Amino acid sequence: MQELSLNILDIAQNSIKAGADLVRIEIEIDRAENRMRIAVIDNGCGMDEATLERVVDPFYTTRTTRKVGLGVPFFKMASEMAGGQFSIRSAPGEGTAVEATFQWDHVDRMPLGDMAATYCSLVMVSEGTDFVYTHRVDGRSFTADSREFRAVLEGVPLSAPDVQAFIRDYIRENTEEISGGAYE
C-alpha cells in the first residue's frame, strides 16, 4: 500500500463483509502533539477472542481459497513503522474497532492520500452500508455522512456520477478548508 487511504479502504471492506450497516471512519491529526489517529469502527458481526488474537497474523485468514490475509497486518505495520500503535477491539455481535496511531512527522509515515477517492469507492459499491467519515485537524473538523446524503437524495443512488463528483469535491474542499492548505 502506498497511501494510508488505501489501507482504510481495505479495512473498511472487512466491515462490509462483517455485515455492518454503519461504518465510522475517523481521522484525527494533531500537529502540536505530532500525532495522527485513524480509526475504522463498525457495527458488524464482530469476532470472538480466539479470532481476534489471530487477525494480526499474516498467516491467518477466514478465507479457504488461500492461506494468507494481509490487510490487517499491513495497516499494523504502517502504524508501527511510523512510531505509532495499533489495536483492534471486537466482540461477537458488537462490531469491531480498528485503531492506529502515527507519529505525524515520522519519516516513514505514509501520506494519507486520497480519502475522497476511498470514500467514493466505498459508497459507490455498498448500497447496504452507510459511512460516516470524520476528519479532524488541530481541533477543526468536518463530517461526510452517507445517511445525510441519502436523506437529501431521496432514492437517487450515491453511485450516480454527479453525486459521486459532488461527494468527492465536498470532501476535498472541506479537508483543504480545515487543514489550511492544499488537498494532500
Place this chain on the structure above:
Amino acid sequence: MKSLAELQAIKEKMKGSIGLREEDKNCKRIVVGMATCGIAAGARPVLTAFAEEVAKRGLTQDVMVSQTGCIGICQYEPVVEVFVPGEQKVTYVKMTAEKAARVVEEHIVGGNVVKEYTIGASAK
C-alpha cells in the same frame, strides 16, 4: 464550499431520469476485485474509471459496476471480470484506468473482447 444545498439541486435535476435498474438477466456486469491484493495493485482508480466511463456513455441503466473480493490470482491484480448475458465470462488482468476506458468502448459497447488484456493473453 460545497454544501448539501448543492446536492439537493443535483437530486432535483436527476429525479425522474433515474429509472430503477432491474437487476435482470440483460444487465451487463463489470466486477472489480477489491481485496487487499487488488487495492494494493491499484484497483481503486480502476473502479472509478469504469464507473465514470459507463456514466459518460449513458450506460448506467444497462451496465452494473460492482466489486468482489480476492479470486485467488493476486499476481494478476487489478483483476476485472466482465459478464455479458449469454456469453462466457471474460477475465481482464493487470488493469489500469486507461485500459478500463478501452474495455468499455470495445467490449461493453462494441461487443469485442479486448484480447490482449485478458488473462489468456497475459499468461502466455
